[in-house]
Amino acid sequence: xxxxxxxxxxxxxxxxxxxxxxxxxxxxxxxxxxxxxxxxxxxxxxxxxxxxxxxxxxxxxxxxxxxxxxxxxxxxxxxxxxxxxxxxxxxxxxxxxxxxxxxxxxxxxxxxxxxxxxxxxxxxxxxxxxxxxxxxxxxxxxxxxxxxxxxxxxxxxxxxxxxxxxxxxxxxxxxxxxxxxxxxxxxxxxxxxxxxxxxxxxxxxxxxxxxxxxxxxxxxxxxxxxxxxxxxxxxxxxxxxxxxxxxxxxxxxxxxxxxxxxxxxxxxxxxxxxxxxxxxxxxxxxxxxxxxxxxxxxxxxxxxxxxxxxxxxxxxxxxxxx
Numbered sequence: 431x432x433x434x435x436x437x438x439x440x441x442x443x444x445x446x447x448x449x450x451x452x453x454x455x456x457x458x459x460x461x462x463x464x465x466x467x468x469x470x471x472x473x474x475x476x477x478x479x480x481x482x483x484x485x486x487x488x489x490x491x492x493x494x495x496x497x498x499x500x501x502x503x504x505x506x507x508x509x510x511x512x513x514x515x516x517x518x519x520x521x522x523x524x525x526x527x528x529x530x531x532x533x534x535x536x537x538x539x540x541x542x543x544x545x546x547x548x549x550x551x552x553x554x555x556x557x558x559x560x561x562x563x564x565x566x567x568x569x570x571x572x573x574x575x576x577x578x579x580x581x582x583x584x585x586x587x588x589x590x591x592x593x594x595x596x597x598x599x600x601x602x603x604x605x606x607x608x609x610x611x612x613x614x615x616x617x618x619x620x621x622x623x624x625x626x627x628x629x630x631x632x633x634x635x636x637x638x639x640x641x642x643x644x645x646x647x648x649x650x651x652x653x654x655x656x657x658x659x660x661x662x663x664x665x666x667x668x669x670x671x672x673x674x675x676x677x678x679x680x681x682x683x684x685x686x687x688x689x690x691x692x693x694x695x696x697x698x699x700x701x702x703x704x705x706x707x708x709x710x711x712x713x714x715x716x717x718x719x720x721x722x723x724x725x726x727x728x729x730x731x732x733x734x735x736x737x738x739x740x741x742x743x744x745x746x747x748x749x750x751x752x
Contacts, residue, residue, distance in 0.1 A: 431613050431656065434664040441671055442691065444616060448498070449476065449700040450670075451618040451663065454752065456493035458622030459601045462629065465489050469752055477702035477742055489524075496521035497602050501617050504606050510567045512560045512591075519592050519599040529553050529560070529591050537590070547640060549590035559589045567607060575611040579604055580652035584639050601625075608656075620663055624655040666751065673747050674698055677731060684729055688722045697732070701749040702742045 438444045453472045460467065467487040475483040475491055483491070496518045503514055512529070519527040530553065537547040550556055563585050567578065586600040605617040625632050628651075635651050638644040674694060681689045692713050696703060708719035723743050726732040732743040 431660045434660045437667045443695045446698050447618050452494045452497050455620045456490045459598050460490040473701045500606050510564045519595045522598045523595045556591050580649045624659050685725050701745050
């Protein structure tokens with residue numbers, strides 16, 4: 431994770447990662463809940479401000495919105511509490527969410543329908559357990575932050591405070607906690623990729639903690655997830671830096687009159703960009719921005735697509751990377 435943080439800080443504008451990597455996390459976390467979309471649909475949907483997209487892509491984009499909103503909230507308050515979880519879950523679900531009250535819920539085996547776990551019932555009890563959980567996250571203890579994240583993630587899943595959206599909300603809280611503990615300056619760790627690749631083991635280990643108090647295998651699974659994910663993400667961040675340098679040299683060599691750092695950074699904020707992105711970033715007026723993008727297409731850096739009435743320009747190398 432320290433290597434990932436160092437690589438991130440070497441980018442001229444680390445915040446460009448806030449659009450790309452959280453979208454991949456959104457895709458992976460949604461897949462765990464059987465909400466299936468594609469990376470291409472997500473990138474296009476984000477570029478088009480969520481217009482004209484299918485329901486699964488819209489749900490995955492809501493995850494990214496919830497992650498960003500939660501990150502800003504943590505920056506402002508420096509506190510984890512039930513209100514943060516409610517806020518995140520409400521965005522994930524696209525409607526106001528509340529702590530479960532009297533109605534019991536049952537977690538079942540998706541194949542057999544067998545009841546495998548009954549979370550606590552009653553708003554007062556659930557609120558009490560959440561308070562205990564967030565006290566554990568807010569207080570300084572002798573436990574390493576990564577161990578605390580693993581323990582808290584199990585606990586949140588076991589409390590299951592909402593009727594829906596618990597898994598995605600819990601995975602967002604994981605990433606926010608690591609940022610809050612200054613292990614990462616940006617919430618860009620793509621943990622859902624590892625969970626997806628080991629989904630059966632993930633659920634089996636959660637079940638073993640519940641039934642047999644087998645904490646160590648669960649904690650080791652989560653630590654391994656962090657290690658593997660940080661390594662994968664670090665490789666992507668390093669490659670983004672290399673691609674930015676390659677593109678900078680190509681534009682400065684072949685079209686120096688249009689080059690600016692702001693233009694380069696805009697092309698890496700997400701794989702798809704629009705004329706409006708250049709205008710909004712005050713790089714050029716609309717007509718000039720269109721000329722710039724056309725020149726970049728001629729250089730083979732971008733490729734133009736039409737989606738409805740919108741023109742989108744894809745950063746080919748960046749899209750290939752993901």
